[in-house]
Amino acid sequence: MDIPAPEILKKPLEIPNKILMGAGPANVSPRVLHAISKPILGHMNQELFQIMDEIKEGIKYVFQTRNDLTLAISASGHAGMEAVMSNLLEPGDKVLIAVNGLWGVRASDMAGRYDAQVVKMTANMGSNFTLREIEYYLQTESPKLLFIVQGETSTGVYQPLEGIGSLCHRYNCLLAVDVVASVGAVEFLMDRWEIDVAYAGVQKALGAPPGLTIISFSPRAQKVIFERTTPIKVYYWDMKILGQQWNCYNNVRPYHHTTCSALLVGLRESLAIITEAGLKNWQQKHKEGYKQLKKGLEKLGFEFFVDDESKRLITVTSVVVKDFDWKELVKCAMNKHNVEIAGGLGPTAGKILRIGVMGYNANPYTIDYVLNALKDALNHSRTYKT
Ligand code: PMP
Numbered sequence: 160m161d162i163p164a165p166e167i168l169k170k171p172l173e174i175p176n177k178i179l180m181g182a183g184p185a186n187v188s189p190r191v192l193h194a195i196s197k198p199i200l201g202h203m204n205q206e207l208f209q210i211m212d213e214i215k216e217g218i219k220y221v222f223q224t225r226n227d228l229t230l231a232i233s234a235s236g237h238a239g240m241e242a243v244m245s246n247l248l249e250p251g252d253k254v255l256i257a258v259n260g261l262w263g264v265r266a267s268d269m270a271g272r273y274d275a276q277v278v279k280m281t282a283n284m285g286s287n288f289t290l291r292e293i294e295y296y297l298q299t300e301s302p303k304l305l306f307i308v309q310g311e312t313s314t315g316v317y318q319p320l321e322g323i324g325s326l327c328h329r330y331n332c333l334l335a336v337d338v339v340a341s342v343g344a345v346e347f348l349m350d351r352w353e354i355d356v357a358y359a360g361v362q363k364a365l366g367a368p369p370g371l372t373i374i375s376f377s378p379r380a381q382k383v384i385f386e387r388t389t390p391i392k393v394y395y396w397d398m399k400i401l402g403q404q405w406n407c408y409n410n411v412r413p414y415h416h417t418t419c420s421a422l423l424v425g426l427r428e429s430l431a432i433i434t435e436a437g438l439k440n441w442q443q444k445h446k447e448g449y450k451q452l453k454k455g456l457e458k459l460g461f462e463f464f465v466d467d468e469s470k471r472l473i474t475v476t477s478v479v480v481k482d483f484d485w486k487e488l489v490k491c492a493m494n495k496h497n498v499e500i501a502g503g504l505g506p507t508a509g510k511i512l513r514i515g516v517m518g519y520n521a522n523p524y525t526i527d528y529v530l531n532a533l534k535d536a537l538n539h540s541r542t543y544k545t
Pocket residue numbers: 182183235236237238262308310311312313337339340360
């Protein structure tokens with residue numbers, strides 16, 4: 160053998176206990192951690208099929224939908240975005256993308272890779288879209304699909320969704336929504352709001368480990384998928400086949416890929432925790448967590464990036480970088496207090512800090528600890544500002 164055994168792998172594994180208060184992932188509960196350490200199941204085992212069926216019920220609950228085509232994809236949140244574009248768009252189709260931060264930019268990039276005609280509808284960072292603006296674009300552009308983000312984590316902006324679905328359908332357009340950083344924490348009524356496809360990474364307000372994306376397609380979206388004239392370009396995202404493995408159509412479960420039983424079991428438990436707590440209570444604890452954080456941040460003298468509180472995403476609070484060195488603040492919070500705080504992302508890099516309150520971390524004790532850590536880190540970082 161030419162390559163020797165790596166010395167580093169002979170050392171014991173060490174994982175520090177960090178408090179993950181950036182834009183996700185968040186910490187998961189001991190119950191979820193325990194669940195993922197259970198024996199591995201095979202992807203064609205009856206017991207795993209049963210767990211997958213239970214997950215589907217949990218997804219329908221948190222999305223508030225009765226859609227048959229509801230499942231989890233074996234990949235992080237980006238996979239949801241890819242699945243939307245690859246299943247619903249064919250070459251030349253026009254897609255309207257709401258861009259008010261990084262995620263709209265990324266969705267535009269992805270849609271272009273599927274040879275769609277991308278039209279961008281932009282809003283200032285820190286702001287969201289009104290029904291009037293959306294209607295103008297639907298009227299003038301006649302897109303096949305509108306893509307919009309409910310919780311824009313790169314800026315901390317919340318997008319109200321009520322009314323957009325019916326508007327889209329009046330103009331014969333499908334509505335796709337990214338709810339990665341919002342579902343579980345804020346109200347989301349997929350069927351009532353006529354949303355055609357929604358997806359979420361599970362590592363934020365849902366309290367599961369990263370690595371899975373939940374997704375659901377309305378009957379209208381499902382029809383579009385089955386009436387395509389060109390094949391879905393990526394086999395891994397192909398809902399016609401993946402939907403069978405998840406028993407969404409006809410009770411056959413052919414092999415599509417090897418699902419990760421440990422992650423699925425973790426997701427099953429996190430959805431069970433939300434079910435036991437009640438979705439409304441789960442949302443309420445996020446609201447209270449946000450209020451506690453906001454009050455503490457105000458007391459420390461931070462300025463909020465999103466002025467209008469009605470536009471603030473409660474899971475990711477963004478504050479302006481001004482009289483402190485943000486890198487030093489982040490470093491001190493991590494090195495001294497084991498607290499992860501996120502800097503800006505994409506267009507907001509260097510301009511804001513982002514503090515997440517999600518899932519297991521949405522509790523008064525953790526938030527209090529984090530505020531104390533922030534106080535110390537802020538004082539420390541001010542000494543670096545010249
Ligand atoms: N959409 C939003 C709003 C996000 O915040 C993120 C990242 N956390 C993603 C999509 C992509 O998710 P992931 O990093 O899990 O692929």
